Amino acid sequence: MYQYDQYDQAMVDARVAEFRDQCRRRLEGHLTEDQFKPLRLMNGLYLQLHAYMLRVAVPYGTLNSRQMHMLADIADKYDRGYGHFTTRQNIQYNWIKLEDAADILADLSKVEMHAIQTSGNCIRNISSDHFSGAAADEVIDPRPYAELMRQWSSFHPEFSYLPRKFKFCVIASEKDRAAMRLHDIGIRILKNEKGEVGARFHVGGGMGRTPMISPVIRDFVPVDQLITYAEACLRVYNRYGRRDNKYKARIKILVHELGKEEYTRQVEEEFQHLLDQGVEPPYAELERIKAYFADPAFEEGLSDDLDLSDPDFALWVKTNTNPHKQAGYVSAVISLKPVGGIPGDATAEQMHLIADLAKDYSFDELRVMHTQNIGLPHVKKADLYAIWQKLDAAGLGTANLDQIGDMIACPGLDYCSLANARSIPVAQKISQRFDKNGKSAALGELKLKISGCINACGHHHAGHIGILGVDRKGKENYQLSFGGSEGEDTSLAKITGPGFDEDGVVDAVDKATDVYLRERQDGERFLDTYRRIGMAPFKEALYD
């Protein structure tokens, strides 16, 4: 994986010094809170209901054991012994003190980590496929392109005060494991007929209160023009993106209001102009970065056979692994969704254990997944049993990947100052209900996603089943929706009808799954059945 050279380290160190200085000026009264807020946000620091929250960047979700150990140490030293892994492949700490923030950033910088641009109206941490560099189906490892863009977008002088936050996602297989088309810019690295590598640009996706799936604006940008094209996309947005209304400020609204054709025309014009400006790093720079992402030293000729005589282990292997490009290897997923737990939370102890497993069994690599789980990307099949036993003993062996128990939930009203309703208790109740009724395995792939307000941090628009917390006359209420997908068949969920209270929504999910089990045809997932039969049969079951 990527390693800082003296330049990268100097930039992160300069940022820590800058933030320390900003905190000092804030405390001495030279900066007002209004002036300070955008600065602390660009260092990942939010003010929440009970305390400050710090969001640490995990660029394209990749980290090593040393970094994971540091994340655990920070949880112990500055927080309450745990952290929350998020849909944006980052980690958040919920109980931070402002006066500790600069020290935490300094600790992070010792392991080549930071919280740069994890919030604020700037280019955010770049997300990617959590199985990059491992998946059997990828065209090429997308992370070198994401790293090139990370450097380009860090402290960008022109794009640090955009109309609104800006999220890139870079993937490189047809299968979309990263909700690519629900980002402001989604890039798919691919090869053209001549075998040349390039980037397909999707611009103007997003969730929030006005969810949109991004259209393609350019099928193929040659890889040696990637940064220039991105720069053109951003400049047109910075020029025209709305600043009068924060709810209309995302690029999705601009692309929608200008129309895809006009937006594209302006980008192409700006792109032509920028081609002469020398903004593109040389190809050698991409090559330099690529070298860091070379395959680890896989053993050749390993067998794909596995002893599956232990049924619990067999179940875990079946649900929690993904095919690897190298024979004899898999990617294994550590579920952070134990029955009744808080989705995405991990204790410091668990983080230490996960780090050790990465060191011992996965070439020292880990992945933070947008599903709020942790991946071990390169595991020898022969080691799976040992890994599983250790995970199981630590309460990390839940076999529920992509099932109803593997739901996504945002922090909601338990932490978040913008929330209308709690997300975590609903997640816990659904998880317990389906554990008790034993339906999870029969339901198979069923992606349930919960947000505590319209901002959609929990991806509810993209859930096969989505739950949105709203405030109804001072009471927490939950809207239910069906039919969303964050995969390559991206779609937005539709609301079923009137909302439910907390227990009511758990019952409603239960009933909806009965409709599916009754109606499904061979091999259909919940999503497929819903798409085939439509809302009516579900409505009947829910509102009678």
Place this chain on the structure above:
Amino acid sequence: MTETAPENHVQFRFRDDAQVSDPAVTVDAFLGQTNAAAVRIEPGDDARQLLPHLDRIALVEVNFPAFTDGRGYSAARLLREEGYQGELRAVGDVLIDQLSHMKRCGFDAFAPDAPLNEEDAQAAFNRWPEVYQSAADDRQPIWALRHKG
């Protein structure tokens, strides 16, 4: 238009030529007359309208009514990319923590509404040991340093 707009106080200037003291006119006024040498861009103005006239402009003021509105960065950088050599002055809600980005986008004069602490401002101008991108200043990006020679 009132004729008593307060004289901008230029606190930092990175040019050797004499400071332009012509009052800056709006983009509309500028396009409607032929003799103005100083023009002021508001966030909603399209800087590209000035491109045909760059050779007769000695001062472009870019106004930042609120520091969070970043349109002026694009306007400035574009003018430099198109060859504008005159003074490019950031005015308005110009604060310490935006100075280095502004300078990178081609600003070479700064007239903040409220005077800035000199020491903090100098620290801000010198904040970044290196830079990741090529922009409108003459700094070599890190990728160029990595691959030179």
